[in-house]
Amino acid sequence: MVTIADVARHAGVAASTVSYVLSGKRAISTDTRERVQRSVRALGYRPNASARALASQRSNVLALVIPLRTDMHVPVMMQFAAAIVTTARRYDHDVLLLTADEGPEGLERVAQSSLVDALVVMDIELHDQRVPVLRELPMPSVLIGYPDDADGLTCIDLDFVAAGARCVDHLADLGHRSLALLGTPTTVYERQTAFAQRTLTGFEEAAERRGVLGVETPCEHTFDAVLHTVQRLLDNHPDITGLVVQNEPIIGPLLDVLRRLGRRVPEDMSLVAICADDVAERQVPRLSSVTIPAERIGGQAVESLISKLEGADVAALTLLPAALTARESSCQAPHRDLTTA
Amino acid sequence: MVTIADVARHAGVAASTVSYVLSGKRAISTDTRERVQRSVRALGYRPNASARALASQRSNVLALVIPLRTDMHVPVMMQFAAAIVTTARRYDHDVLLLTADEGPEGLERVAQSSLVDALVVMDIELHDQRVPVLRELPMPSVLIGYPDDADGLTCIDLDFVAAGARCVDHLADLGHRSLALLGTPTTVYERQTAFAQRTLTGFEEAAERRGVLGVETPCEHTFDAVLHTVQRLLDNHPDITGLVVQNEPIIGPLLDVLRRLGRRVPEDMSLVAICADDVAERQVPRLSSVTIPAERIGGQAVESLISKLEGADVAALTLLPAALTARESSCQAPHRDLTTA
DNA sequence: TTGAAAGCGCTAACAC
DNA sequence: GTGTTAGCGCTTTCAA
Numbered sequence: 001m002v003t004i005a006d007v008a009r010h011a012g013v014a015a016s017t018v019s020y021v022l023s024g025k026r027a028i029s030t031d032t033r034e035r036v037q038r039s040v041r042a043l044g045y046r047p048n049a050s051a052r053a054l055a056s057q058r059s060n061v062l063a064l065v066i067p068l069r070t071d072m073h074v075p076v077m078m079q080f081a082a083a084i085v086t087t088a089r090r091y092d093h094d095v096l097l098l099t100a101d102e103g104p105e106g107l108e109r110v111a112q113s114s115l116v117d118a119l120v121v122m123d124i125e126l127h128d129q130r131v132p133v134l135r136e137l138p139m140p141s142v143l144i145g146y147p148d149d150a151d152g153l154t155c156i157d158l159d160f161v162a163a164g165a166r167c168v169d170h171l172a173d174l175g176h177r178s179l180a181l182l183g184t185p186t187t188v189y190e191r192q193t194a195f196a197q198r199t200l201t202g203f204e205e206a207a208e209r210r211g212v213l214g215v216e217t218p219c220e221h222t223f224d225a226v227l228h229t230v231q232r233l234l235d236n237h238p239d240i241t242g243l244v245v246q247n248e249p250i251i252g253p254l255l256d257v258l259r260r261l262g263r264r265v266p267e268d269m270s271l272v273a274i275c276a277d278d279v280a281e282r283q284v285p286r287l288s289s290v291t292i293p294a295e296r297i298g299g300q301a302v303e304s305l306i307s308k309l310e311g312a313d314v315a316a317l318t319l320l321p322a323a324l325t326a327r328e329s330s331c332q333a334p335h336r337d338l339t340t341a
Numbered sequence: 342m343v344t345i346a347d348v349a350r351h352a353g354v355a356a357s358t359v360s361y362v363l364s365g366k367r368a369i370s371t372d373t374r375e376r377v378q379r380s381v382r383a384l385g386y387r388p389n390a391s392a393r394a395l396a397s398q399r400s401n402v403l404a405l406v407i408p409l410r411t412d413m414h415v416p417v418m419m420q421f422a423a424a425i426v427t428t429a430r431r432y433d434h435d436v437l438l439l440t441a442d443e444g445p446e447g448l449e450r451v452a453q454s455s456l457v458d459a460l461v462v463m464d465i466e467l468h469d470q471r472v473p474v475l476r477e478l479p480m481p482s483v484l485i486g487y488p489d490d491a492d493g494l495t496c497i498d499l500d501f502v503a504a505g506a507r508c509v510d511h512l513a514d515l516g517h518r519s520l521a522l523l524g525t526p527t528t529v530y531e532r533q534t535a536f537a538q539r540t541l542t543g544f545e546e547a548a549e550r551r552g553v554l555g556v557e558t559p560c561e562h563t564f565d566a567v568l569h570t571v572q573r574l575l576d577n578h579p580d581i582t583g584l585v586v587q588n589e590p591i592i593g594p595l596l597d598v599l600r601r602l603g604r605r606v607p608e609d610m611s612l613v614a615i616c617a618d619d620v621a622e623r624q625v626p627r628l629s630s631v632t633i634p635a636e637r638i639g640g641q642a643v644e645s646l647i648s649k650l651e652g653a654d655v656a657a658l659t660l661l662p663a664a665l666t667a668r669e670s671s672c673q674a675p676h677r678d679l680t681t682a
Numbered sequence: 683t684t685g686a687a688a689g690c691g692c693t694a695a696c697a698c
Numbered sequence: 699g700t701g702t703t704a705g706c707g708c709t710t711t712c713a714a
Contacts, residue, residue, distance in 0.1 A: 001707095003706095003707055003708085004707065004708060004709095005707080005708095011516070013684075013685085014684065014686070015685090015686095015707090015708080015709095016684080016685065016686080016687090016708095016709075016710075017684060017685075019709060020684090020709090020710095023709080025710085026683085026710095027683070028683075028684085029592065029684090030684060032683080032684080035542050044453075045451070046449075046453040046454045047454060047707080047708070048395070048454060048455050048705080048707050048708070049391075049400075049455055049456040050390075050391045050394035050395040050400060050455060050706080050708090051391075051395050051690090051707030051708040051709090052391075052705080052707080052708055052709075053390075053391035053690095053708090053709080054389070054391040054392050054395050054690045054691065054692085054706085054708070054709090055689080055690055055708040056690085056708075056709055056710090057690075057709095057710040059390070061456075062435070064438065068419060068423035068426065068427075068517040069420060070619070073416040073420065074416065074419075074421045075414040075415065077413075077419060078409060078414045078419065081438065082409035083407060083439065085438055085439070086409075086440065087410065088438075088690045089443070094437055094438075094439075094451070094456065095424065095438045096402070096435055096436065096437055097405065097426055097435075097437070097438040098426070098435075099423065099426050099427065099430075102430070108387075109387070110435070112387040112692095113387045113388060113389060113390040113704085114389050114390055114391060115402075115435065128658070143652065149381060185708070198687090198705075201577060202589075221614070221623060222622075222623040223623055223624060223625040224623075224625070228694090244621040250595070251643040252593035252594060253593060255597075256593070256596075256597055275643045278666075278708080281563075282501070282562060282563040282564055282565075283564060284568075310702070339703090342691090344691055344692085344695095345691065345692060346691080346692095350704090352702085354700075355697095355700065355701045355703065356691090356692080356696075356701090356703075357700080357702080357703090358700060359693095360692070360693060360694085360700090361693090361700090363695090364693080366693090366694080367699085367700090368699065369700085370699060373700080387689080389690085389691050389692070390693070391690080391691080391692090392690070392692040392693090392706090393692055393693075394692090394706090395690090395691080395693090395707065395708085396688080396691075396692040396693040396694080396706050397692075397694085397706085398693095398706075434708080457712075508699045513691030526712070544685075584685095586711080636691095638695070646689055
């Protein structure tokens with residue numbers, strides 16, 4: 001292994017000079033700098049990460065806490081992870097992967113052992129056990145998600161309340177009077193996962209405000225679950241003409257089920273999804289949707305963290321606006337036969 | 342920050358004694374051990390990861406190189422990642438997440454800076470640029486995937502040649518004479534991704550051996566792509582009655598397309614997928630499939646790596662057998678009208 | 683503009 | 699069974 005001392009000897013300078021050339025933290029004469037750089041290349045020197053971290057009190061590693069549960073095995077998680085790793089690398093940081101089931105102790109472990117400099121935490125619940133822990137940790141963190149008590153924490157997320165409301169408004173504007181939210185699996189609500197709960201809130205409030213019926217139901221990922229859920233929904237509420245879907249894996253099956261039940265999309269049933277744009281666009285018909293800007297959220301989470309590491313202040317809460325793109329799956333509500341009313 | 346010296350002082354012993362209590366690397370009297378453990382708890386001591394890594398030459402971190410490309414944004418990757426992280430934690434290791442597009446330099450970077458002790462590399466290509474690099478790296482690695490020149494490397498994967506062949510055999514046994522492999526997107530083949538190429542090989546060899554027609558076609562992830570690919574396939578080869586699918590995201594759309602084209606599954610068209618079991622089981626009809634044992638592969642990859650770190654020899658190549666589970670999507674080939682032959 | 687030297691917090695060889 | 703001590707490879711203060 002090549003050490004900084006080897007480079008120093010080769011270049012005929014002190015080890016500290018090599019260090020300063022590499023870090024740029026003090027002025028170096030052009031001659032010395034070039035000599036050192038040549039030696040670095042000649043010897044193939046790579047600074048030892050542990051030594052550097054020990055001396056500088058900075059590991060240049062961020063923790064990423066991600067849910068690896070089955071009810072969350074969805075492509076959008078990969079998009080978040082990709083954005084976070086890519087952005088971290090741009091700021092010369094690496095990413096340590098933690099699963100959510102390590103729990104609060106996992107956060108304490110990596111933070112208090114100085115394995116990482118900062119944390120990105122996903123899959124936030126409204127009353128998240130990790131929130132008080134994060135608050136006490138001696139290092140910055142960013143939550144992707146918005147818990148109930150976010151005091152003293154930095155949160156970034158899509159404004160899911162607005163997302164739920166935006167879907168209702170879109171459908172209500174088209175004349176739909178009875179809507180349903182087809183949500184995530186039950187376990188996600190039971191955990192009080194923030195994005196799901198907030199969407200519910202937005203959906204309810206908007207339905208109330210617009211004076212339309214708003215029914216909510218969770219839905220598991222199997223085809224049969226989709227079939228039965230939709231059947232029950234339409235049996236109990238035959239007037240429903242508008243569906244809001246927040247459940248990526250069931251989108252394909254759902255379209256299929258509606259076809260089987262003889263409901264044309266959008267003529268008989270309008271659909272709006274909350275999902276990644278590419279998912280919405282590769283369906284037939286292409287879905288009207290509120291996009292989940294995973295890249296932007298992930299990228300901004302890392303940038304906030306880097307800013308905090310540099311001592312800057314960052315916004316406590318960033319809720320990205322929920323933009324709806326109307327595509328082919330939603331249209332004017334079917335004409336209601338007023339004589340039967 | 343609480344250091345080992347603080348604990349030593351509190352317990353009235355030398356720092357090295359604390360270290361030995363923690364590591365168990367030498368005998369300690371019960372009395373001393375308990376006193377030290379009490380001090381550790383009382384002070385909330387956590388060993389500093391960098392200091393430990395620097396002194397012991399072990400970071401206790403594994404690198405995981407995973408593809409975060411769009412053509413790979415599939416749940417099975419999450420399953421691999423989950424298994425790898427979970428198993429690593431069981432052996433007291435953490436996982437550093439690298440994206441495949443860091444390339445060979447990324448591997449050198451984390452290895453030569455001693456950021457990690459060992460590497461798990463996924464998404465292997467037949468002629469993978471990283472293979473020669475891994476061979477020269479001063480630390481163990483395990484490939485999930487099987488490149489052409491695997492000399493001196495440790496590889497673990499499903500036996501995809503056998504998987505492709507197993508699907509053909511299953512369908513041929515049922516009397517099907519014309520088969521097609523509906524594969525991954527073109528880019529995956531262009532990169533010569535190992536699992537896709539080897540499946541192709543197995544499919545071809547088995548078709549040849551069984552004397553049946555075996556047509557192959559890539560397929561993108563959009564609904565339209567599936568529709569056009571299948572249409573073209575059936576136009577060019579109207580005799581095809583058996584389909585092998587190796588493309589998780591299109592499974593739903595494919596079933597839909599076949600229905601639209603008036604082909605009942607399995608009566609008119611038998612289907613066998615190469616995918617995770619849960620995906621196969623949540624379709625209607627439930628799919629006959631060769632499972633991708635992501636948990637087992639990921640778990641075993643980490644265990645091999647841990648063994649190697651401990652100096653043990655491990656098998657150079659582990660190909661897990663391809664087991665086919667017959668479900669509802671495959672059956673006897675439809676009766677052929679011999680008069681038209 | 684550069685060098686010397688003191689740590690950073692831990693492990694492990696050596697000594698008793 | 700336990701303590702002493704010399705590093706691990708780097709950063710950064712202090713001094714020149």
